Amino acid sequence: MSGLRKILSNWLPAYAFLYIVFLYLPVIFLPIFSVNTSASPKFPLSGFTLKWYEELPHTPALLDAAWNSLMVGVSAAILSTVLGICAARAITRYRFPGRRTINGLLMAPLVLPEIIVAVSMLLVMLQLGLSLSLVTVVLGHVLVCIPYSLSVLTSGFEGFDRSLEEASADLGESAFGTFRRVTLPMVAPAIISSLLVSFTISLDEFIMAFFLTGTESTLPVYIWGQLRFASKLPGVLALGTLLLVGSFVLLTLAEILRRRAARRTQNTGGVFA
Amino acid sequence: MPERSKSERPMIEIAHVTRSYGAFKALDDASLTIREGEFFSLLGPSGCGKTTLLRMIAGFDNPTSGSIAVDGQEMLGIPANRRPTNMVFQSYAIFPHLNVEQNVGYGLKRLRLDATEEKRRVEEALAQVSLTGLGKRGATELSGGQRQRVALARALVMRPKVLLLDEPLSALDKKLREQMQVELRRLQQAVGITFILVTHDQYEALAMSDRIAVMFGGKIAQVASPKEIYQRPVNRQVADFLGGMNFVKAEIVEENGASMTVDTLGFGRVKTDKPAAFVRNGKAATLGIRPERLRVLWDDAKDKHEVAGTVVDRHYFGEITHLIVDIPGLEKPLSVTETNNFGADDIPVGAPIRLAYDPDALVAMAD
Numbered sequence: 001m002s003g004l005r006k007i008l009s010n011w012l013p014a015y016a017f018l019y020i021v022f023l024y025l026p027v028i029f030l031p032i033f034s035v036n037t038s039a040s041p042k043f044p045l046s047g048f049t050l051k052w053y054e055e056l057p058h059t060p061a062l063l064d065a066a067w068n069s070l071m072v073g074v075s076a077a078i079l080s081t082v083l084g085i086c087a088a089r090a091i092t093r094y095r096f097p098g099r100r101t102i103n104g105l106l107m108a109p110l111v112l113p114e115i116i117v118a119v120s121m122l123l124v125m126l127q128l129g130l131s132l133s134l135v136t137v138v139l140g141h142v143l144v145c146i147p148y149s150l151s152v153l154t155s156g157f158e159g160f161d162r163s164l165e166e167a168s169a170d171l172g173e174s175a176f177g178t179f180r181r182v183t184l185p186m187v188a189p190a191i192i193s194s195l196l197v198s199f200t201i202s203l204d205e206f207i208m209a210f211f212l213t214g215t216e217s218t219l220p221v222y223i224w225g226q227l228r229f230a231s232k233l234p235g236v237l238a239l240g241t242l243l244l245v246g247s248f249v250l251l252t253l254a255e256i257l258r259r260r261a262a263r264r265t266q267n268t269g270g271v272f273a
Numbered sequence: 274m275p276e277r278s279k280s281e282r283p284m285i286e287i288a289h290v291t292r293s294y295g296a297f298k299a300l301d302d303a304s305l306t307i308r309e310g311e312f313f314s315l316l317g318p319s320g321c322g323k324t325t326l327l328r329m330i331a332g333f334d335n336p337t338s339g340s341i342a343v344d345g346q347e348m349l350g351i352p353a354n355r356r357p358t359n360m361v362f363q364s365y366a367i368f369p370h371l372n373v374e375q376n377v378g379y380g381l382k383r384l385r386l387d388a389t390e391e392k393r394r395v396e397e398a399l400a401q402v403s404l405t406g407l408g409k410r411g412a413t414e415l416s417g418g419q420r421q422r423v424a425l426a427r428a429l430v431m432r433p434k435v436l437l438l439d440e441p442l443s444a445l446d447k448k449l450r451e452q453m454q455v456e457l458r459r460l461q462q463a464v465g466i467t468f469i470l471v472t473h474d475q476y477e478a479l480a481m482s483d484r485i486a487v488m489f490g491g492k493i494a495q496v497a498s499p500k501e502i503y504q505r506p507v508n509r510q511v512a513d514f515l516g517g518m519n520f521v522k523a524e525i526v527e528e529n530g531a532s533m534t535v536d537t538l539g540f541g542r543v544k545t546d547k548p549a550a551f552v553r554n555g556k557a558a559t560l561g562i563r564p565e566r567l568r569v570l571w572d573d574a575k576d577k578h579e580v581a582g583t584v585v586d587r588h589y590f591g592e593i594t595h596l597i598v599d600i601p602g603l604e605k606p607l608s609v610t611e612t613n614n615f616g617a618d619d620i621p622v623g624a625p626i627r628l629a630y631d632p633d634a635l636v637a638m639a640d
């Protein structure tokens with residue numbers, strides 16, 4: 001046993017290091033080549049330039065795609081967060097039959113092959129006679145985002161001591177006042193975190209958007225379209241880098257808020273008591 | 274504790290309150306009157322319905338049937354936020370996103386007082402619970418005892434007609450708990466508000482209350498002063514819950530209004546009060562006597578009322594010794610607690626012993 005532990009403790013850091021390199025090396029290439037003067041992504045690098053970035057705002061199709069993504073992202077984020085709030089509140093507050101099953105079903109899109117879900121969604125939309133548009137993309141994205149919203153919100157709501165709301169009512173506050181002065185401030189970080197996470201996921205999501213959109217494209221769909229033209233590659237890399245940085249910032253922010261929400265709700269029970 | 278002259282005006286009237294969960298009755302036809310300015314305790318084992326009753330007074334739950342009135346006003350249909358009661362929660366329920374001052378001032382915000390008046394009342398409440406100067410502390414930076422005081426101040430600042438406390442001391446360690454018992458009692462006397470304390474700790478209830486209601490299985494078994502509850506429990510269950518009690522089988526010889534004469538094997542013929550709630554069961558009755566009401570007779574000391582037996586066991590508890598004494602004729606040996614002033618801790622097991630008792634200490638009760 002101790003021999004195995006020794007081997008592990010020697011090799012685990014090396015393994016972890018390799019794993020991280022494998023995971024993130026390709027991601028590092030993206031920003032590196034996006035500031036390279038040469039149009040083809042090859043080593044050695046030929047020089048530093050920001051021209052690929054400067055060209056971005058002068059591409060109307062890209063601006064349209066960005067606007068579409070923004071609209072879809074905001075709608076999907078709001079919808080999945082609102083639905084997530086209802087579900088998370090029910091799951092954390094009430095004990096009802098099938099609670100675990102429902103929770104499991106809501107989390108399932110996380111592990112289902114996305115392409116299968118996308119094709120099924122497409123079939124459903126067509127059966128319902130909906131014409132494909134950004135609206136159908138939003139619906140698809142809500143489905144993808146809900147598991148993330150739900151887990152962020154559940155962790156924020158969990159341990160929310162119900163007696164806090166009762167204490168507020170006891171001190172004379174109305175139901176609405178209690179929501180405004182106690183419930184909201186305590187779960188606001190989790191809600192914002194859920195909005196950020198689902199927005200980011202919608203922003204980066206490709207398969208659903210590809211299957212469910214009509215003529216308008218979102219950013220990932222636009223990027224996919226550009227990849228056919230070798231000359232457009234540096235622009236795509238620049239755009240990709242921006243998306244990467246944006247996502248990273250949003251997700252970090254979301255995680256910070258989620259932790260703050262969890263901390264708030266969790267130490268109401270009297271840590272010292 | 275000095276008796277205070279207190280108003281007899283009823284503050285809370287609970288009439289035939291039942292709370293059912295399906296077929297299970299958490300409260301079963303409970304009736305109770307609590308007077309103005311009283312320190313009243315609901316005492317009973319876990320699950321007997323204490324919290325259920327308290328939450329119905331506060332307005333967090335409604336009776337399945339029956340009525341609750343506070344200060345003469347029927348409470349049915351009045352939501353918690355419009356009742357003249359405030360509660361100290363078992364978990365304290367301190368708002369974690371607010372500091373001490375904001376927590377205490379939470380309810381005052383609704384009253385729209387001017388800023389100086391609001392501040393004055395918050396300061397006053399903090400002073401009442403000895404938290405002066407801690408107003409700016411964050412709610413998460415408090416010790417258990419301090420959280421408890423904040424919860425108390427937050428409720429007191431509202432000047433309620435009734436303050437409800439659900440096991441407020443159970444999360445504190447023994448020393449702090451005893452200190453808070455004294456403080457809570459002093460505070461109640463200072464503000465004169467009716468306090469209703471829920472507890473499962475009989476010593477806490479005995480030490481703090483003007484009156485106690487003992488509850489079992491959703492029913493109120495007895496309502497009386499601590500002394501009455503301790504010395505004259507209505508039945509074996511109440512007697513047992515409030516500490517050790519020796520039970521002696523008896524046979525009723527004669528009943529005479531509020532008193533009766535019974536024959537016992539160990540204690541002979543005894544005249545005793547007949548409790549109001551006495552349930553008769555043929556000629557059989559049960560007498561009880563507390564272990565500390567039996568006194569060891571040393572050497573050739575004599576008493577009008579004594580029993581003789583043999584020490585069969587002895588337990589040492591520092592300031593007292595617990596003797597188990599077998600008395601011929603009694604089915605169970607008696608427990609006797611004796612202070613260690615005179616050497617009770619040195620009485621050898623197997624020694625003959627004589628015990629004196631006051632016949633008044635032998636109380637009849639229902640089985």
Ligand SMILES: Nc1ncnc2c1ncn2[C@@H]1O[C@H](COP(=O)(O)OP(=O)(O)OP(=O)(O)O)[C@@H](O)[C@H]1O
Pocket residue numbers: 294298299317318319320321322323324325326473
């Ligand atoms: N929502 C509920 N559904 C079903 N049964 C309940 C519910 N709330 C309380 N009970 C039951 O009612 C009974 C009384 O509960 P209550 O909380 O009043 O007990 P308690 O005397 O305060 O006990 P403790 O000292 O443990 O706090 C318990 O048996 C409990 O299981």
Ligand SMILES: [Mg+2]
Pocket residue numbers: 323324325
């Ligand atoms: Mg309780």
